[in-house]
């Protein structure tokens with residue numbers, strides 16, 4: 001499904017000669033990708049992943065390479081791209097930009113255990129502690145400016161109640177974040193859902209799919225994680241997962257007073273961010289290929305639950 005550009009064994013064998021990565025033994029298209037063409041590549045030396053970039057802003061690829069290089073150098077479990085014999089990571093193959101990565105171990109959890117939640121909170125806290133010093137720059141493409149600009153495009157498809165909900169919420173965020181003190185900044189993953197992690201048992205083998213990566217409010221990343229990892233089917237927060245992730249995170253990077261104050265609003269804003277991006281996919285800009293879109297309703301439910309019940313208290317760092 002997700003092999004948009006078919007590649008032959010010969011093309012990939014030739015491509016591998018640019019690197020010091022061994023000779024091709026096996027090439028296998030990956031069905032689960034949604035945006036790019038992904039192949040698993042086995043050589044006589046190692047397991048690799050080859051990605052061809054089918055869409056998106058290609059001029060932004062050097063930012064992703066720099067970010068992955070930086071996090072890899074700081075020993076975060078990310079696929080640091082392979083560099084060729086001239087030291088260059090970003091390549092071209094079949095007229096598409098291409099990157100070669102190590103294949104990280106594990107599978108994505110659907111119902112993460114508390115140990116997996118701990119590993120995720122610990123790694124995200126570690127990542128944010130080091131990513132504060134990353135000197136690349138890419139504004140968050142899904143921040144409040146984007147919400148303000150884009151939400152008008154879906155209102156016509158919503159019930160009058162949902163139109164009011166969305167428009168009022170965006171107003172609330174503008175009022176709140178316009179006056180709020182600046183939040184700690186750094187590089188973010190930007191889409192750290194369960195399906196962008198690979199677990200080898202309880203061990204976090206890797207965080208993948210950094211193509212929403214950007215620089216901005218670190219709290220935005222943490223709120224995305226909590227809304228995906230620590231939410232029950234009815235949209236309410238799962239208290240155990242919530243506590244474990246946030247305690248492990250804060251053992252690495254303590255939240256500031258400004259972040260604690262902004263937390264309930266950030267949970268709402270990132271829920272609306274996905275309600276909106278999913279509505280845009282369904283109604284405004286459906287993908288050219290035949291993929292089942294994610295359900296926007298899920299994030300409307302999460303937003304309503306955050307509005308009705310607020311956020312649970314944040315654990316203190318002293319409990320870490």
Ligand SMILES: Nc1ncnc2c1ncn2[C@@H]1O[C@H](COP(=O)(O)OP(=O)(O)O)[C@@H](O)[C@H]1O
Pocket residue numbers: 002030032033034035036037038049079101102103104105195198206208209
């Ligand atoms: N470095 C990696 N190690 C192991 N598996 C990977 C790696 N990168 C991607 N994958 C696998 O390929 C799939 C598609 O990759 P992804 O980058 O998420 O593509 P897309 O952006 O098209 O969704 C992932 O769901 C995962 O199964």
Ligand SMILES: N[C@@H](CCOP(=O)(O)O)C(=O)O
Pocket residue numbers: 142191193212274277278294
């Ligand atoms: N994880 C997202 C999909 C990626 O979102 P994007 O619109 O920022 O590319 C989801 O579950 O909706």
